[in-house]
Amino acid sequence: MVKSDSELHKVALEYLEQRGVTLVEIAELVYFLQEKYIDDISMEKCLDHVNGVLRKREVQNTILTGIQLDIMTEKKLLENPLQEIIAEDEGLYGIDEILALSIVNVYGSIGFTNYGYIDKVKPGVLKRLNSHQNGEVHTFLDDIVGAIAAAAASRLAHDNPEISDIMK
Ligand code: MG
Numbered sequence: 001m002v003k004s005d006s007e008l009h010k011v012a013l014e015y016l017e018q019r020g021v022t023l024v025e026i027a028e029l030v031y032f033l034q035e036k037y038i039d040d041i042s043m044e045k046c047l048d049h050v051n052g053v054l055r056k057r058e059v060q061n062t063i064l065t066g067i068q069l070d071i072m073t074e075k076k077l078l079e080n081p082l083q084e085i086i087a088e089d090e091g092l093y094g095i096d097e098i099l100a101l102s103i104v105n106v107y108g109s110i111g112f113t114n115y116g117y118i119d120k121v122k123p124g125v126l127k128r129l130n131s132h133q134n135g136e137v138h139t140f141l142d143d144i145v146g147a148i149a150a151a152a153a154s155r156l157a158h159d160n161p162e163i164s165d166i167m168k
Contacts, residue, residue, distance in 0.1 A: 005055070005057055005060075008057060008060040008061070008064070009054065009055060009060055011060070011064065012054060012059070012060040012063040012064060013054065015063055015064065015067045016063065016067075019067055019070070019138070019141055021125060021129070021141065021145055023047060023050050023051065023054075024043070024047065025124060025125040025145075026050045026125070026145055026148050026149050026152070027043055027046035027047040027049075027050050027152075028043070028046075028123075028124050028125070029118060029123060029124055029125065029126070029145070029146070029149035030046035030049060030050060030149050030152045030153050030156060031043060031046045032118075032123050032124065033114050033117070033118060033149065033150070033153040034046070034153050034156055034157065037157070037160075038156065038157075038160050041156075045156065046152065046156065049152040049153075049155045049156045049159075050148060050149070050152045052152070052155055053103070053106075053107075053148050053151045053152045053155060054148065056106055058102055058103065058105075058106055059103050059106065059148065059151070061102075062099055062100065062102050062103050062144060062147075063144055065099065065140075066096070066099055066100070066140030066141060066143070066144045067140065067141055067144070069086065069139075069140050070086075070137045070138055070139060070140050070141055071137075073086040073087050073137045073139065074135065074136065074137045086137065086139045086140075087137055087139075089130075089132065089137075089139045093139075096139050096140045096142075096143045097119070097143050099140060099143070099144075100115070100140075100143035100144050100146065100147035101115075101147070103144065103147035103148060103150075103151050104147050104150050104151055104154075106151060107151045107154035107155055107158070108154060110153075110154040110157055110158075111147075111150045111151050111153070111154040112150075114149070114150035114153045114154065115146060115147055115150035118146045118149060118150060119143070119146050122142075125145060126142055126145060126146055129141055129142040129145065130142055
């Protein structure tokens with residue numbers, strides 16, 4: 001049976017919460033990406049755009065899939081070699097980044113630059129997710145969180161068309 005949007009939305013939010021990521025932390029990444037370009041930026045606006053991104057079904061599906069893989073890896077339920085690859089967050093795997101691109105895609109090309117940038121700099125919550133503490137696996141989640149922030153930053157930029165393309 002096809003799940004309703006609101007059902008998926010609820011589960012996606014629960015998944016993020018269960019994995020220790022708050023929407024405020026994602027909004028902080030949006031703020032970090034856009035503060036130089038948008039004069040009247042506020043945490044409230046950033047949070048609005050994060051919520052807007054999370055209402056998209058493609059985004060919800062990506063959250064469900066990626067986090068499920070992280071959880072199964074933590075529980076050692078996958079077969080090798082995939083189990084080890086995801087558990088060790090192997091740099092050459094790359095499917096975590098590809099999956100998260102399905103979020104960035106929703107808001108057009110502006111998101112790609114932000115996604116690449118935030119993945120390199122790893123501010124705030126992304127640093128924590130990448131620290132590989134206590135046997136936690138966030139191989140998919142870190143890219144998903146970065147992608148939600150990049151998509152929300154694009155959404156915010158589209159709401160402020162007076163800023164030039166190059167600044168978005
Ligand atoms: Mg990753």
